Amino acid sequence: MKGELKGEGLTVRDLRVTFDGFTAVDGVDLDIRPGDLRFLIGPNGAGKTTLVDAVTGLVKASGSARFGGQELLGRPVQAIARTGIGRTFQTATVFENLTVLQNLDIAAGAGRRWWTMLRRRKEVPEPVERALETIGLSALRDRPAGVLAHGQKQWLEIGMLLVQDVRLLLLDEPVAGMSHDERQATGELLQRISEERTVVVIEHDMDFMRSFARSVSVLHAGRMLSEGTVAEVQADAKVQEVYLGRAAEPVPSEPVATAQEA
Amino acid sequence: MTTTVTSRARLARFRAPGGFLLGAVLLLGVAPLVLPDFRLSLLAKYLCYAIVAVGVSLAWGRGGLLVLGQGVFFGLGGYAMAMHLKLADATAAGETLPDFMQLYGTSDALPWWWEPFRSPLFALVMTVVLPMAVAAALGFFVFRRRVKGAYFAILSQALAAALAIWLVGQQATTGGTNGLTDIQGFFGYDLNDPVNQRMVYLVIAAALLLVMVLARQLFVSRFGELLVAVRDSEERVRFLGYNPANVKLVAYVVAAGMAGLAGALFVPAVGIISPALIGIVPSIGFVIGAAVGGRASLVGAVLGAVAVAWAQSTLSDAFPAAWTYLQGLLFVVAVGFLPGGLASLATLLRNRRTRPDSSGGAV
Numbered sequence: 001m002k003g004e005l006k007g008e009g010l011t012v013r014d015l016r017v018t019f020d021g022f023t024a025v026d027g028v029d030l031d032i033r034p035g036d037l038r039f040l041i042g043p044n045g046a047g048k049t050t051l052v053d054a055v056t057g058l059v060k061a062s063g064s065a066r067f068g069g070q071e072l073l074g075r076p077v078q079a080i081a082r083t084g085i086g087r088t089f090q091t092a093t094v095f096e097n098l099t100v101l102q103n104l105d106i107a108a109g110a111g112r113r114w115w116t117m118l119r120r121r122k123e124v125p126e127p128v129e130r131a132l133e134t135i136g137l138s139a140l141r142d143r144p145a146g147v148l149a150h151g152q153k154q155w156l157e158i159g160m161l162l163v164q165d166v167r168l169l170l171l172d173e174p175v176a177g178m179s180h181d182e183r184q185a186t187g188e189l190l191q192r193i194s195e196e197r198t199v200v201v202i203e204h205d206m207d208f209m210r211s212f213a214r215s216v217s218v219l220h221a222g223r224m225l226s227e228g229t230v231a232e233v234q235a236d237a238k239v240q241e242v243y244l245g246r247a248a249e250p251v252p253s254e255p256v257a258t259a260q261e262a
Numbered sequence: 263m264t265t266t267v268t269s270r271a272r273l274a275r276f277r278a279p280g281g282f283l284l285g286a287v288l289l290l291g292v293a294p295l296v297l298p299d300f301r302l303s304l305l306a307k308y309l310c311y312a313i314v315a316v317g318v319s320l321a322w323g324r325g326g327l328l329v330l331g332q333g334v335f336f337g338l339g340g341y342a343m344a345m346h347l348k349l350a351d352a353t354a355a356g357e358t359l360p361d362f363m364q365l366y367g368t369s370d371a372l373p374w375w376w377e378p379f380r381s382p383l384f385a386l387v388m389t390v391v392l393p394m395a396v397a398a399a400l401g402f403f404v405f406r407r408r409v410k411g412a413y414f415a416i417l418s419q420a421l422a423a424a425l426a427i428w429l430v431g432q433q434a435t436t437g438g439t440n441g442l443t444d445i446q447g448f449f450g451y452d453l454n455d456p457v458n459q460r461m462v463y464l465v466i467a468a469a470l471l472l473v474m475v476l477a478r479q480l481f482v483s484r485f486g487e488l489l490v491a492v493r494d495s496e497e498r499v500r501f502l503g504y505n506p507a508n509v510k511l512v513a514y515v516v517a518a519g520m521a522g523l524a525g526a527l528f529v530p531a532v533g534i535i536s537p538a539l540i541g542i543v544p545s546i547g548f549v550i551g552a553a554v555g556g557r558a559s560l561v562g563a564v565l566g567a568v569a570v571a572w573a574q575s576t577l578s579d580a581f582p583a584a585w586t587y588l589q590g591l592l593f594v595v596a597v598g599f600l601p602g603g604l605a606s607l608a609t610l611l612r613n614r615r616t617r618p619d620s621s622g623g624a625v
Contacts, residue, residue, distance in 0.1 A: 077501060078502075078503050078504055081500070082503040095495055097490055097494055098494075102491075105484065106484075106491050109484060110504050117485040118484075120484070160502070
């Protein structure tokens, strides 16, 4: 429909999420074009994760979130997932007792007919094979996902979204706790993915954002503070005030977590 | 190096069919030859518990559903079978009503809901379909409302208690506390004849083997993988586009069907079904065997169920008061300290020897 762009755009209007009187997301508008690699940044408590939770059906929200011509709000999680939206979580959640291959195979299978479900997997489905290569875990395919290193789990999660064949990936801090090289590899992976799909990344790491973002949205206290390219956002005085100004000093990008998880 | 790996892989491929064959030979060939009639009929009873344990292994071991109320489904299957057999006995004796109804009954007519159980086909189908239908109806609401963990366990147990209490209250139509007793015939065969008792044993052993094959197919299928995924991270499965409620429902319903079949086979083996056999205590008993043997392992669950049932009938005769405590202790120890049951002991010891802290990173 839209030429080369294979992803799907997300349109959010006046999104509001309230927990017991506390407004976590306060009337956010957000337009993500198909094929974008959008970074969603903002201080802790800005409402980034809550925004993603609302769009994916995990928390109740008012307003509107449209994807591929469909309204998402009010639908159950699995129905939203089937429209082609996939997400990851801050803490990598893979099925630890299943192998890497089984994890990917399950992710690929939501559309399977019930009689294929009752049979054993005879061969590795082609998309799973491709995803294994893309995320660089081919050699570890028969390992239980629980023994993977932290970064590998994050990649496995991204791989699961790829075989799920989502058109929009919502990634919550995908490089948290990763080494510099792993960050670089992940950033390049995301750029490659965004050629075919729309990618939204919640991130704290400013260096990572500068290197890979195609566009940026800054959230602050539940509101959209600024939107634009990296340069535009960095030049925005409001943003400098609440966020980048403080982060201009060496960014404490959670290296502690790296030491623990490894 | 490569040859040992491939030969080991080849061995692993034959392990399941090989083990199955061995089990079949032991159950269908060796046991009837070496065991006297009395022991064989006890084994028949234990194997009925083992059939329930196969379902428990599926629902609890793989699906994480602590099914503490399998007595309901065991009971539905058992009563469905017993109702037919009582009617057949009455007809054979030239009576219109089963014996207990003549004693306690208030009317001369058979209750309307007994009538269809005259048909052997209807009764047989109902032994499995009735428990599955009840499980489907219950599971549909429970899993949708995301009732899980201890709440699910308590709910399923309450159902077992409710059915037992209801049965006790319906003396005139269900035999009340006594249950349906003194069953004489089994589809035309006299159950007092030891030869026919042996035949019943063989039917039960064959049913167990069949149920194990079915469960194993579910374990290794994609459904089995998905079930484990739901057990470990239900929310994540939802984000992949599946409805976990449906996955759990299938496991729960299949387990209920197995319990129903076990209850139906229990009746000709033991000659009775009563509320005391399906209430809370026996319901807990059904999962203890699986817990001790290893709930995630099919063979573990089956052997555990047989072993615990054997220990119960041996020890509860000698120390009737102590058995309940021992049973509770077994359950706590197995669930708390050895979640994989005895089946996991070998793997645990092997891992400890080769890799001191291999499981450390997996948490």
